[in-house]
Amino acid sequence: MGDTKQSSLNIVGGGHVGKVLGRQFAAAGAFRIQDVCNRTLASAQDAVDFIGSGRAVATLAQMRPAGVTMLAVPDDQIVAGCAQLVQAGLLGAGSIVFHCSGALSSHDLAAAREPGAVLASVHPVRSFADVAQVAAQFAGTFCSVEGDAPAVDALRAALERSGAQVIAIDTSAKTLYHAASVFACNYLVSLMDVALRTYAAAGIPDDAARQLAQPLVTETVANVFRLGPAQALSGPIARGDWATVAKQQRAVDSWDPQAGALYELMAELTAELARRKAGLAGGGA
Structure with missing residues (x-):
């Protein structure tokens, strides 16, 4: 060199x-x-x-x-x-x-x-x-x-x-590599925009919505890098509470069909992640 x-x-x-x-x-x-x-x-x-x-x-x-x-x-x-x-x-x-x-x-x-x-x-x-x-x-x-x-x-x-x-x-692999960075950065911002707009649709003022979301986001991201995505997963899908997921799906669909389509896709991806989490737990038993 x-x-x-x-x-x-x-x-x-x-x-x-x-x-x-x-x-x-x-x-x-x-x-x-x-x-x-x-x-x-x-x-x-x-x-x-x-x-x-x-x-x-x-x-x-x-x-x-x-x-x-x-x-x-x-x-x-x-x-x-x-x-x-x-x-x-x-x-x-x-x-x-x-x-x-x-x-x-x-x-x-x-x-x-x-x-x-x-x-x-x-x-x-x-x-x-x-x-x-x-x-x-x-x-x-x-x-x-x-x-x-x-x-x-x-x-x-x-x-x-x-x-x-x-x-x-x-x-x-350069294009696929860059797509990973887009998911981790740009699309994370877009996802947060949807979350904040959903809070607003529920009647939460903008400033309060950001205050509500910030600890959820920072703690979740910290857990992802500390534990890995599967172990960091929590929420209704991780618990197998599909009734709550279906109820939320209907509410989001009614508010914003585009956000509803995103919710449905994210639910599918999260279900797969939950299955991986269950497999990790089973493997460690």
Whole structure:
């Protein structure tokens, strides 16, 4: 595994992820930040100010070739962005180019193989809603990495130097891997929205509903990670109280058919989890 300390890094895309990773790489001395390109010069300068080093530019034509290039742009701009890097002559033999999408793989950078670049993707498993907080608490962040071995080795070294925990994943499983993160993060938020709206439909004021739900959610999530999902399961299905489940199903259906369909599907999945819980209990008898 090579020492990446002296490698120059170009950043294309000065949004939340680009800012945080750039700042961590710079602070740890993992890479020397060279040029940062964003949609406008002002936004690129804002990213440079947050990172603490680098030169802000507004176009790829103003960038200088670097040993490593990070494409921290939205998913739908990655393929085109990579092609533009190639057209601008910013990638060469042995240079590393990686993107930060959780959903796409390094295969989406295939255009960069023509000039001889090696490809990878890095996905930090964090919510980047508050960039200052994420940057301050980045140590221990899990980052998945996949792609060509030379790129993966160099990025693993840089990420570990920056305090991350690195997990290598199979390129062919990248989409399924990202779906897991969506379930754990985005869909959890959507599920909580349904729960809070259900409280509201029952006449509970919004502030009170959040106060009611918070200990349930925090204690349940803590139990999931402490005990595992099966052992953390409680409630009517875990008790086999199908009369209560049926009564709730009718009430939710009457209030909101879409929420009712979700309740029905969740009941099916929870019943399967309850069967696994019973099997664990039986196995331990």
